[in-house]
Each structure stands twice: as C-alpha cells, then as structure tokens.
Amino acid sequence: MSRIGKAPIKLPAGVELKVSSANLVTVKGPKGELHQAVDADIKVAIEDGNIIITRPTEQKRHKAMHGLYRALINNMVTGVTTGYTKRQELVGVGYKAANEGNVLDLILGYSHHIYFEVPKEITVKTEQEKGKNPIITLESADKQLIGQVAAKIRALRAPEPYKGKGIKFVGEALRRKAGKTASK
Numbered sequence: 391m392s393r394i395g396k397a398p399i400k401l402p403a404g405v406e407l408k409v410s411s412a413n414l415v416t417v418k419g420p421k422g423e424l425h426q427a428v429d430a431d432i433k434v435a436i437e438d439g440n441i442i443i444t445r446p447t448e449q450k451r452h453k454a455m456h457g458l459y460r461a462l463i464n465n466m467v468t469g470v471t472t473g474y475t476k477r478q479e480l481v482g483v484g485y486k487a488a489n490e491g492n493v494l495d496l497i498l499g500y501s502h503h504i505y506f507e508v509p510k511e512i513t514v515k516t517e518q519e520k521g522k523n524p525i526i527t528l529e530s531a532d533k534q535l536i537g538q539v540a541a542k543i544r545a546l547r548a549p550e551p552y553k554g555k556g557i558k559f560v561g562e563a564l565r566r567k568a569g570k571t572a573s574k
Contacts, residue, residue, distance in 0.1 A: 482547075
C-alpha cells in the first residue's frame with residue numbers, strides 16, 4: 391500500500407470537506423474554497439474527523455493515484471487553513487518591483503517595464519527598503535497556482551550563474567561559476 395496514500399489527513403476545526411457524486415472534492419475553510427476532481431476509482435471518506443483515501447486494487451495505476459490524490463487533498467486542507475506564501479527577491483542594479491492591485495510592475499534591466507497580471511486568487515505585495523533588494527510576496531490558498539505564478543515571474547529574468555543577477559526565491563542558494571581568469 392502507498393505510504394503516502396494510507397496516511398490519514400486530520401480535518402482541522404472550521405474546515406468543511408464535501409465529495410459530490412461526480413467525485414469532485416470541495417474543501418472550504420477560513421482562507422477560501424478549493425476544488426479538485428478525483429478519479430472515479432479512488433474513494434474519499436471522512437471517519438472520526440480524519441479524511442481517508444482508499445483505492446480498489448493493487449494495480450500500479452491505482453497505487454500512483456492513491457498517493458497523488460492524498461497529497462493534493464492534504465495541500466488543499468493546509469491551504470484553506472494556513473495558506474501558502476512565496477517570497478522572491480530581485481537581485482541587480484536598478485531592478486524594481488511595484489504593484490497596483492494585482493498588476494505587478496517590474497523593471498528588470500530591459501528597455502521597457504514588464505506588467506504582469508497576477509490571478510485574483512493570489513494577493514501580491516511588494517516591499518523595497520533602501521539598501522536592500524526588492525521583495526515580491528505572493529500569498530494564496532492554492533499551492534499549485536502560487537507555485538506556477540512564482541515560476542512565471544522568475545522566468546522573466548532567471549538568475550545568472552556569474553553575478554547572481556535576476557529573480558530568485560528568498561533563501562535560495564544559487565550555483566555560482568568563476569569568471570574568466572586574467573592571462574599572464
């Protein structure tokens with residue numbers, strides 16, 4: 391049996407889980423509401439305040455989906471209770487970030503501003519202290535969506551290995567390369 395799939399998910403107080411007849415799992419909590427379609431073979435049930443996910447057979451396909459859907463539902467429960475946060479740092483001279491609502495205005499060393507519209511499910515904040523790199527903070531209940539948006543923002547100017555300039559996650563360790571060495 392899948393080690394991840396067989397672990398029960400504790401249902402916190404204030405979180406409500408519904409499974410529709412079409413195997414659509416809906417989790418509602420203080421931070422919002424999330425939906426996930428589950429394969430028809432996988433069964434989701436609530437027993438004694440825990441969410442139990444079961445599979446019908448030992449087929450490789452069922453084993454794979456068992457752990458997958460348990461992880462997705464666990465991420466949904468965590469998202470609607472505590473939420474997820476991603477922080478990104480802009481490293482480079484003249485790099486700036488500002489936001490007007492959910493539109494992110496980035497200056498990344500190109501000849502133009504980059505305007506990036508963040509989905510309404512994500513709240514975005516920018517902070518810029520004197521002498522420090524600008525920070526972009528993304529907060530959401532949906533782990534998949536926040537990760538995808540953070541990856542798209544990072545792809546606008548990925549960190550380069552020589553000076554480390556670009557958009558990186560706060561606390562991320564970059565592999566650096568040595569530059570050219572002077573000849574005799």
